Amino acid sequence: MIDLRSDTLTRPTAGMRAAMMEAAVGDDVFAEDPTVNAFEAKVAALFGKEAGLMTTTGTMSNLLGVYLLVQPGAEVVCDYRAHIVRAESGGHAVNHGVTTRTWFTSDGIVDVDTVAQVIAPNSGPYQVSTTAVEIENTHNFGGGTIQPYANLVEISAYCRELGLGLHLDGARIWNAHIATGIPLADYGKLFDTVSVCFSKGLGAPVGSMVLSTAENIARARFQRRRLGGGWRQAGVLAAAAEYALDNQLARLADDHEGARRFATAVAANAPWAIDPASVATNIVVVNSGDRTAAEIVDKAKASGVLLSSVGATAVRAVTHLDVTVAEAETAGEIVGEILAG
């Protein structure tokens, strides 16, 4: 089976397991795990932030990042397919009383005019006030697309001018960084809070982080504990995540190459299904045409390729650490034949 359902499927590598074995540990609820503490400081520095807090999941990092910027009853605005509104089980509303409104895009790419049309800051006593904007980079359900840096600079300046918080869902900011060469700190400086994942393309078994000012991260630490997210000898997990960052970041370029080859192979048989030039990182969304995405997913499975459906006619393939470029290309040939057949 060539498994392209998600980049979360990766298993810890031998080097990563060795790093976990050797990690020095302590009780992280007492802030005494040396491996966690050093790793939080290291990632914060990479993004030019004062502090970081490691969490179990990107969902929890997003939950805490938005919590820092939005009071109960106020709103965060974001893309209509943002992970925070589509894929986090309503956690921002259930846990923190956060309300949301969304803007529409075809591919997840947003500009300042789109943000300006949706926000409603200082709406008075009867209406909901926007207090934060959220942006996803890369954009998962938009097809792994990269936000143009100039757009982010404009949106950041605009939010600062209006006193709005700006949160980055950077679950895959690593992919944007590798694809564009833009330093992580250049992304970090535009946002008030940043969430990153080590368990996607980087290949760690567990772990995300929320980054911000020291004051904000102290609040996030308290809230993480309240949500049941305090953990003890988490250094074994921080060691895995740090190994991923040190050893498995540059190779994301291979995932991007695999995704391009997959898309090119699909287009060779079914040119209407995907424009290979639209593939920006490690996610490929293929149009299933007049058949349902579910049918294509089933047929591909019978031929040894696992895909997921992300819409009625949208089939998603994600390349990762456990799939070679050659396997991705083979999978593209198989899927192209199914679509053409």
Ligand SMILES: *Cc1c(COP(=O)(O)O)cnc(C)c1O
């Ligand atoms: C995967 C993902 C997350 C976090 O997911 P978890 O499964 O909670 O770690 C957040 N945002 C985006 C865009 C993602 O793709």
